[in-house]
Amino acid sequence: MESKSFEVKSNPELWEKLGMDVARFSAMPPMITAAYQKIFLSQKDRPKAMAYFDEMVSEVHSGRIEELVKAKEEGHPVIGTFCVYVPEEIVLAGDGICVGLCGGSQGSIADAEKILPRNICPMVKSAFGFKAGRICPYFQVVDFVYGETTCDAKKKTWEILDQYVPTHVMEIPQMKRERDKALWVEEVKDFKKAVEKITGKEITLESLQQATRKMNAKRMALQRLNALRHHNPSPISGRDMLLIQQIAFYDEPQRFTQKVDLLCDELEYRIRNKVSVAPASAPRILISGTPMALPNWKLHNIVESAGAVVVNEESCIGTRYYKDTIEDGTATMDDLLGRLTDRYMKIDCSCFTPNEDRIDQVIREYRESGAQGIIDYCLQFCHTYNIEAVKLRQACEKQGIPFMAIESDYSPEDVGQLQTRVEAFLEQIQG
Numbered sequence: 001m002e003s004k005s006f007e008v009k010s011n012p013e014l015w016e017k018l019g020m021d022v023a024r025f026s027a028m029p030p031m032i033t034a035a036y037q038k039i040f041l042s043q044k045d046r047p048k049a050m051a052y053f054d055e056m057v058s059e060v061h062s063g064r065i066e067e068l069v070k071a072k073e074e075g076h077p078v079i080g081t082f083c084v085y086v087p088e089e090i091v092l093a094g095d096g097i098c099v100g101l102c103g104g105s106q107g108s109i110a111d112a113e114k115i116l117p118r119n120i121c122p123m124v125k126s127a128f129g130f131k132a133g134r135i136c137p138y139f140q141v142v143d144f145v146y147g148e149t150t151c152d153a154k155k156k157t158w159e160i161l162d163q164y165v166p167t168h169v170m171e172i173p174q175m176k177r178e179r180d181k182a183l184w185v186e187e188v189k190d191f192k193k194a195v196e197k198i199t200g201k202e203i204t205l206e207s208l209q210q211a212t213r214k215m216n217a218k219r220m221a222l223q224r225l226n227a228l229r230h231h232n233p234s235p236i237s238g239r240d241m242l243l244i245q246q247i248a249f250y251d252e253p254q255r256f257t258q259k260v261d262l263l264c265d266e267l268e269y270r271i272r273n274k275v276s277v278a279p280a281s282a283p284r285i286l287i288s289g290t291p292m293a294l295p296n297w298k299l300h301n302i303v304e305s306a307g308a309v310v311v312n313e314e315s316c317i318g319t320r321y322y323k324d325t326i327e328d329g330t331a332t333m334d335d336l337l338g339r340l341t342d343r344y345m346k347i348d349c350s351c352f353t354p355n356e357d358r359i360d361q362v363i364r365e366y367r368e369s370g371a372q373g374i375i376d377y378c379l380q381f382c383h384t385y386n387i388e389a390v391k392l393r394q395a396c397e398k399q400g401i402p403f404m405a406i407e408s409d410y411s412p413e414d415v416g417q418l419q420t421r422v423e424a425f426l427e428q429i430q431g
């Protein structure tokens, strides 16, 4: 898409209807437009199929919201989540729509800090601030939100968020023993009941099987895309890959899957015809750690502006979201809920202990992606990822993998310092 013709569209009438603070929110689309033009549309040789994803960003506050409002009017509930442990398959089986509500913007932090302590994770503050300030149309559309007990900042914030929007909480155990699985299955069943209550319809074995296939197809399309981007030279930038993985949390799943598959076809063509976004000599970086919610593009932009390519995201807005699928085949409802729980238990978030699987997974993805160094990204005040970086560093040292850990937030203040550190790291990789 031509940079000049791109625009994040506004729809003040719709926002008004949703009870938003229209005056304040009106500043958001022009800000995202400017950042998007600079970070994404200035890239050379982008795949043509990125036009769809540009369009999704353009419609993020208008067209997609209109679709959600219409779907609600037609009886489909919209459920907001903050974590990849809350099973989307159940929402789809209940004829509902799942939207990720994690916040990746500095713009809503001040709203949160009027109520919450300042020294907590920026993702939690950003998400909460969107609701408290009425400056996120997705938050205004949802029928209810489903939080979880992964980290302290989140689980305590849900108690306050409940004062603004009905907030249910899923207990996520922090170990993965048989007895933890038994508890987890019960939590999944409670979630199913909450979805059934709002739709007034029973989730049947058939509807859950269909939803499972739909989500498996989506995750497999993302697996295919991620495998293709590992090619050297890279057929697609890390910035575009991050964007697609962010859009996965608010787009309609079937349409998204088709568009990802179309992009994959184009990437195969590009690989065959040696069309790339960077030379084969460009340093290749794997980013691991805390998720980067829309519009957090800070680190990818810094790394790629320094001449490197991000070749993998070991993150929940990344491989943790799609590396595992649910076993298909004949089942009873209990079997299927058990298989679904098994799939979700494979997600290796740092809130678990012990969590050796994640360390092994990062190293595996490092090897598979042909990366030459790992940058572990931790949002400020996220203790579990911050501490787990110690073990990751030890594993990398043992295997001779260049490793750098950074801690950051959404403010632009540390950009200069991060640029310097990233450039020094890239020099180290290149010898």
Ligand code: BJ8
Residues within 6 Å of the ligand: 082, 083, 084, 085, 121, 122, 123, 124, 150, 151, 152, 153, 154, 290, 291, 316, 347, 349, 350, 351, 379, 381, 382, 383, 384, 385
């Ligand atoms: S499964 S990574 S999506 S919890 S960064 S809010 S943990 S203080 S986001 Fe996450 Fe689920 Fe885990 Fe993934 Fe807390 Fe840390 Fe902030 Fe975090």
